[in-house]
Amino acid sequence: MSKFMEFLKRIGFVKHNSEAKCFRANQECEGAFDHIDRGICSVPLSQIVGSVGRYHDFDSQFKLKEHVPPDRFVSVKQAMRQGKSLPPVKLYQIKDEYYVLDGNHRIAAAKEFGRSDIMAKIVEFIPSSNTLENIIYREKKEFVEQTGLSYPIDITEVGQFPYLLEQVESHRTFLAGREKPGATLKQAAEDWYNTIYLPMAGIIEKGHFLASFPGRTLDDLYAYISFHQWEKGRTRHYGIGIDKLIPKDMEAFREKMANTHKDEYPEMLRSITAFITMNVEAKRELKIIDKLFALSEVKEVHSIHGSIDILVKIVLTRDLLSSDAEVIGQFVHQKIRQIDGILSTQTLIPGESRMKH
Numbered sequence: 369m370s371k372f373m374e375f376l377k378r379i380g381f382v383k384h385n386s387e388a389k390c391f392r393a394n395q396e397c398e399g400a401f402d403h404i405d406r407g408i409c410s411v412p413l414s415q416i417v418g419s420v421g422r423y424h425d426f427d428s429q430f431k432l433k434e435h436v437p438p439d440r441f442v443s444v445k446q447a448m449r450q451g452k453s454l455p456p457v458k459l460y461q462i463k464d465e466y467y468v469l470d471g472n473h474r475i476a477a478a479k480e481f482g483r484s485d486i487m488a489k490i491v492e493f494i495p496s497s498n499t500l501e502n503i504i505y506r507e508k509k510e511f512v513e514q515t516g517l518s519y520p521i522d523i524t525e526v527g528q529f530p531y532l533l534e535q536v537e538s539h540r541t542f543l544a545g546r547e548k549p550g551a552t553l554k555q556a557a558e559d560w561y562n563t564i565y566l567p568m569a570g571i572i573e574k575g576h577f578l579a580s581f582p583g584r585t586l587d588d589l590y591a592y593i594s595f596h597q598w599e600k601g602r603t604r605h606y607g608i609g610i611d612k613l614i615p616k617d618m619e620a621f622r623e624k625m626a627n628t629h630k631d632e633y634p635e636m637l638r639s640i641t642a643f644i645t646m647n648v649e650a651k652r653e654l655k656i657i658d659k660l661f662a663l664s665e666v667k668e669v670h671s672i673h674g675s676i677d678i679l680v681k682i683v684l685t686r687d688l689l690s691s692d693a694e695v696i697g698q699f700v701h702q703k704i705r706q707i708d709g710i711l712s713t714q715t716l717i718p719g720e721s722r723m724k725h
Contacts, residue, residue, distance in 0.1 A: 386428045388423040390419075394418070395462065399497040400494060400495045409488065413485055416467075417466065422472050457486060460492075514553060540552070564625075567633065568594060571634065594614075598617065639686065640692050640695060641718060642684070642716065644682060644713055645713065645716065646677060646704075647710075652708065656710060660680055660707070665684055667683050680704075
């Protein structure tokens with residue numbers, strides 16, 4: 369290092385890189401003492417963040433610190449340049465982070481060469497502290513181990529991974545009884561993912577729902593919608609707007625979507641348009657029109673000459689769980705019928721609409 373750079377560091381203009389993370393410190397913090405041998409697999413170098421015993425010797429980017437003799441590092445780099453076969457490194461895992469037990473120099477060299485991953489023998493330590501993050505992590509691990517699914521599923525609520533596992537088990541029972549006698553849980557999981565999860569996720573994406581649920585993931589919405597549509601024993605007195613797209617039975621949904629390509633997925637509309645006719649007290653008609661037009665859900669108000677006094681067009685937001693009739697009924701009861709002077713109302717829900725702009 370040049371004297372100029374040393375001077376800049378001394379006065380604080382250039383900061384020293386922090387150390388690699390300490391495995392033992394994180395292990396204590398997470399209460400991660402029970403462990404599982406995960407075998408050998410490829411690990412992204414970006415997720416290797418620390419060391420078990422030599423975290424003082426490397427910075428956060430796994431570059432050697434000045435006090436470490438470079439001989440071993442140089443020889444490892446030379447071996448890599450020559451294409452020599454090197455044994456897998458040994459890593460300890462806590463959640464999505466990895467710590468080097470053996471192979472610190474190989475990690476440092478691989479990062480310097482700009483490689484993206486490295487083969488490693490993994491021992492995972494399971495966090496036991498009951499934070500929300502850790503509970504969800506353990507539930508996800510259980511789901512992945514039983515189903516064998518490696519696809520990224522990002523859930524932010526406790527209890528949703530066990531529910532998805534119930535879905536897979538239910539689908540396994542269905543397959544075993546009809547299409548694939550003797551189907552295993554992992555076979556059912558793969559079929560569930562491709563024929564049930566992906567079509568539902570595609571409909572959710574096409575409807576641009578995530579913008580309306582900040583902080584939630586696509587998988588959260590899949591679990592949310594599918595739970596309330598397919599939960600055993602759940603009944604409703606009215607049909608709901610999404611029933612035409614998503615039948616109340618999971619296997620019926622699968623059958624419906626079987627021959628549908630992704631670009632043909634139907635759109636799950638968020639809005640409900642309805643018209644309300646009403647009769648009102650004559651002397652209050654103008655005040656009632658003003659109060660109706662002030663409601664954000666009311667898009668048009670018309671005074672009518674004849675047997676009907678007022679015609680109102682409303683646009684409501686479908687909540688995905690209640691029936692359209694329930695959403696409209698609640699709005700009419702809570703906001704329309706509370707206006708003094710309204711004598712009677714009738715709600716009209718259009719079946720097919722055509723508009724000119």
